[in-house]
Amino acid sequence: MSRLFASAIALVIAGQAAVAGTLDRVRDGGVFRIGYRADAKPYSYRNDQGQAAGYVVDLCLEIAKAFGPKVRTEFVLVPPDQRFEAVRDGRADILCDPTSITMARRETVDFSLPTFLDGxxxxxxxxxxxxxxxxxxxxxxxxxxxxxxxxxxxxxxxxxxxxxxxxxxxxxxxxxxxxxxxxxxxxxxxxxxxxxxxxxxxxxxxxxSKSYFSYETYALALPRDDGAFRLLVDRTLAQLYRSGKINAILERTFGKGEPPDMLKAMFLINSLPEK
The missing domain is CATH 3.40.190.10 (Periplasmic binding protein-like II)
Incomplete structure (x- = not known):
């Protein structure tokens, strides 16, 4: 085997390990890195105290709990034009912002279950x-x-x-x-x-304007081809939707009141059973 060919194989294996090992990397390193935005209020933003806040950030904090008390959460501020690269390149383990699911974006990242509908x-x-x-x-x-x-x-x-x-x-x-x-x-x-x-x-x-000019389905962006991590994320979201705990999270950001029917339908459809 040539040295060049061997090096190429090593790079591929290393890349696959980096992509597929989010759970192991977080648990071994003791840090879960949440990517968030500075100004995407009310979903993902930096508040007056300089802390990450918003509806989608709260969802990611629920996901962080799944790692247990030995893993601390670290917030990584990402600019809008580098948010997907931050996940792809490993600077953030998850992107917690109002990101719309598109097929083109799935060439760079994977997506969780839907988290919100807007336009x-x-x-x-x-x-x-x-x-x-x-x-x-x-x-x-x-x-x-x-x-x-x-x-x-x-x-x-x-x-x-x-x-x-x-x-x-x-x-x-x-x-x-x-x-x-x-x-x-x-x-x-x-x-x-x-x-x-x-x-x-x-x-x-x-x-x-009272009119919507488009409809967007938001989700959390995740590293590609990491099924174990995506399962942990989706399991957490589905449990929030099934249990109704999502309503308290919505209330913290949007205040009291019934969610729109379309949003309630989205939560119902994605309340996947555990078994």
């Missing part, structure tokens, strides 16, 4: 409202770069033959800042994130 809406000034796609014509539209939301915006404008200036931004705060400074006419983003930032206050004179 794109648009934020604009009440004096110059943007409420339907036809209102986008001739406007400057901000959107988070490298997301399915950006793909939806570009694709829909193309299909409708509408000419608008798309302004990609690195994070949601940057998009809101551009809108506040009147450098864009509207900001296109997941409705839950837009509402979460608006609820912080300080945004009088702005409105969110």
């Amino acid at each position: 794109a809406s648009v934020l604009s000034r009440s004096s110059k409202p943007v409420r339907v796609f036809e209102d986008f014509a001739g406007k400057r539209i901000g959107v988070l770069a490298g997301t399915t939301t950006e793909e939806t915006l570009r694709g829909s404008l193309g299909e409708l033959a509408l000419k608008a200036t798309i302004v990609p931004v690195p994070d949601h705060r940057a998009g809101f800042s551009l809108l506040s400074d009147d450098k864009i006419d509207a900001y296109f983003a997941d409705r839950g994130i837009v509402m979460g930032i608006l609820q912080e206050g300080g945004w009088p004179g702005f409105e969110v």
Whole structure:
């Protein structure tokens, strides 16, 4: 066997071991690394105390409990344009943010059972409202770069033959800042994130469209081809859904009230039995 061929085999084996050994790596190292976002409120964000918070982060903390008290949790802040690479390259064991499942993304990561349903809406000034796609014509539209939301915006404008200036931004705060400074006419983003930032206050004179421009299924991104770790994650989520404990987690982030029927149906469908 040539030295080059032997080296190639060794690299493949090492890569497979790195990908397939999340459970062993976490238990042996005593650290479970949760990737989260700075500004994807209310799902995944850094709060005023500098701590990771949000609905999806709370789900991942439930998963962390499955490792037992000997494993500590470490939070890894990941930028939106590097979040999947952070999981692929082992900087984070799991991605806990509002990530939409797509087939293209499954070339890089695997996904858990669905965790939430949301969709794109648009934020604009009440004096110059943007409420339907036809209102986008001739406007400057901000959107988070490298997301399915950006793909939806570009694709829909193309299909409708509408000419608008798309302004990609690195994070949601940057998009809101551009809108506040009147450098864009509207900001296109997941409705839950837009509402979460608006609820912080300080945004009088702005409105969110009532219409959804897309529907997104969120899930946790995991290392590819790691069935044992994915089983632990899915088992934890299914148990939360079956037991109804998911309602308390929802309430911590979204307040009291019945979840939308579509979200309740998603939890019911994914309440997989243990046996």
